[in-house]
Amino acid sequence: MRPLPSIVDFTQLLGAIVRMKHYSEVITLIRQMESVGISLDIYTLTVLINCFCHLNRVDFGFSVLARMLKLGYQPNCITLSTLVKGLCLQGNISGAARLVVEMEKKGYKPDVITYGTMINSLCKIGETGAAIELLRKIEKGNFELNVVLYNTIIDSLCKDRLVTEALNMLSEMMSKGIQPDLVTYTSLIQGLCNFGRWKEATTLFKEMEQRKILPNVQTFQHIGGHTLQRRDADRGKTKGMIPDVVTYNTLIGGFCRVERPRAALELFRKMGARGQHPNPLTYGILLDGPFILIDGLCNVGKLTAARELFYSLPAKGLQPDVRTYTIMIKGLCKEGLIDEASELLEKMDGNGCSPDDRTYNTIIQGLLQHKETSKAMELVKIMA
Numbered sequence: 001m002r003p004l005p006s007i008v009d010f011t012q013l014l015g016a017i018v019r020m021k022h023y024s025e026v027i028t029l030i031r032q033m034e035s036v037g038i039s040l041d042i043y044t045l046t047v048l049i050n051c052f053c054h055l056n057r058v059d060f061g062f063s064v065l066a067r068m069l070k071l072g073y074q075p076n077c078i079t080l081s082t083l084v085k086g087l088c089l090q091g092n093i094s095g096a097a098r099l100v101v102e103m104e105k106k107g108y109k110p111d112v113i114t115y116g117t118m119i120n121s122l123c124k125i126g127e128t129g130a131a132i133e134l135l136r137k138i139e140k141g142n143f144e145l146n147v148v149l150y151n152t153i154i155d156s157l158c159k160d161r162l163v164t165e166a167l168n169m170l171s172e173m174m175s176k177g178i179q180p181d182l183v184t185y186t187s188l189i190q191g192l193c194n195f196g197r198w199k200e201a202t203t204l205f206k207e208m209e210q211r212k213i214l215p216n217v218q219t220f221q222h223i224g225g226h227t228l229q230r231r232d233a234d235r236g237k238t239k240g241m242i243p244d245v246v247t248y249n250t251l252i253g254g255f256c257r258v259e260r261p262r263a264a265l266e267l268f269r270k271m272g273a274r275g276q277h278p279n280p281l282t283y284g285i286l287l288d289g290p291f292i293l294i295d296g297l298c299n300v301g302k303l304t305a306a307r308e309l310f311y312s313l314p315a316k317g318l319q320p321d322v323r324t325y326t327i328m329i330k331g332l333c334k335e336g337l338i339d340e341a342s343e344l345l346e347k348m349d350g351n352g353c354s355p356d357d358r359t360y361n362t363i364i365q366g367l368l369q370h371k372e373t374s375k376a377m378e379l380v381k382i383m384a
Contacts, residue, residue: 011044023051042073046082053086061086077103081114088121096121112143119149123156131156145176151183158191166191182213245276265305303335319351326359333366341366342375 010033017026030048034040040048045068052060061083068075080103087096096118100110115138122131131153139145150173157166166188170180185208192201208214248271252264271277310328313320320328325348332341341363348355360379367376 007038007041007044010038011041011047014044014047018047018050021054023054026051027055042068042076042079045073046076046079049079049086050082053082053089056090058083058086058090058092077108077111077114080108081110081117084110084114085117088117091121091125093118093121093125093127112138112146112149115143116149116152120152123152126156126160128153128156128160128162145173145178147173147178147181147184150178151181151187154184155187158187158194161191161194163188163191163195163197179211180213182208185213245271248276265309303331303337306331320353322348322353322356322359325353325355326362329359330362330366333363333369336370338366338370338372 014026014029017029026047030040030044033044045064049061049064052058052064065075065079065083068079080099084096084099087093087099100114100118103110115134119131119134122128122134135145135149135153138149150169154166154169157163157169170184170188174180185204189201189204192198192204248267252267306328310320310324313324325344329341329344332338332344345355345359345363348359360382364376364379367373367379
């Protein structure tokens with residue numbers, strides 16, 4: 001009979017399953033391990049505690065702790081921190097705080113992860129002031145503060161509508177050599193947009209780019225969503241809340257970079273309606289980005305919008321390049337509009353833009369897919 005794997009092997013496997021968030025399955029597996037005579041060690045028992053905590057059964061977690069002590073194991077900081085996290089997940093912040101005090105009395109030194117869990121939980125229940133007090137305590141305890149701790153508090157301050165205080169916290173962390181990341185900027189941009197502080201939001205957005213921090217879709221959803229907000233009340237009083245052409249240009253360029261074509265096109269269309277007419281820079285952004293926009297629109301089945309954008313470029317003084325022509329031809333072929341795609345190919349030379357191999361390959365594939373074999377062969381001869 002083959003020997004069973006060691007408890008270390010089992011624990012590694014259980015840890016992997018926990019990372020997949022299959023907590024109930026892990027508990028079942030641990031019980032099966034015990035039923036075949038495998039003795040659990042402190043690490044396996046800690047995994048079990050973690051599972052119970054995530055299933056909102058911290059009481060069972062404490063039962064496992066009692067069992068751990070009965071077996072003669074001394075719980076480590078990770079074990080106790082797991083219970084602190086479990087209490088926080090239940091919203092029992094006071095219980096978590098008492099456990100931390102008990103840990104300290106018994107000689108256990110909570111780590112920055114334990115304190116970070118408590119700060120996060122305090123912020124989630126709106127106790128940002130208490131979270132900041134705990135941050136100060138951590139600082140005095142010679143813990144190395146990090147961007148995650150500051151991000152949690154900055155985000156909470158923004159949600160509490162204390163954006164100025166959040167900006168002060170940003171200055172504080174940077175003065176300590178802790179550099180903001182994508183999460184920091186996204187929270188602050190959202191907070192500033194909530195108050196219509198567009199100029200500051202745009203400044204932060206540009207600062208991100210200078211620091212080579214690439215905004216993600218969420219960042220643009222925050223700033224873009226607030227940009228599109230309309231104030232139905234007294235427009236004269238809310239004039240300062242309306243984004244200017246600089247803000248629109250920043251957003252359109254950003255949406256192009258993260259491949260959000262519909263959002264970019266929607267902003268472009270609404271500029272005039274909001275009294276902000278596109279300037280040369282706006283068209284320059286579109287000149288650099290029509291490939292992304294048209295490609296994205298075609299990919300999401302918005303051929304009409306893609307076609308409209310494509311044919312509007314010359315009227316704006318913009319000439320499509322070979323990439324843009326190719327992607328438009330691809331979109332037409334995809335929708336079965338082979339004749340229109342062929343006409344567009346013929347117009348390319350007349351417009352001073354010669355098709356390349358990729359253009360020919362694109363339309364040849366379209367012709368073959370729609371059983372236009374003879375036409376495809378004619379193009380193959382042209383390429384040869």
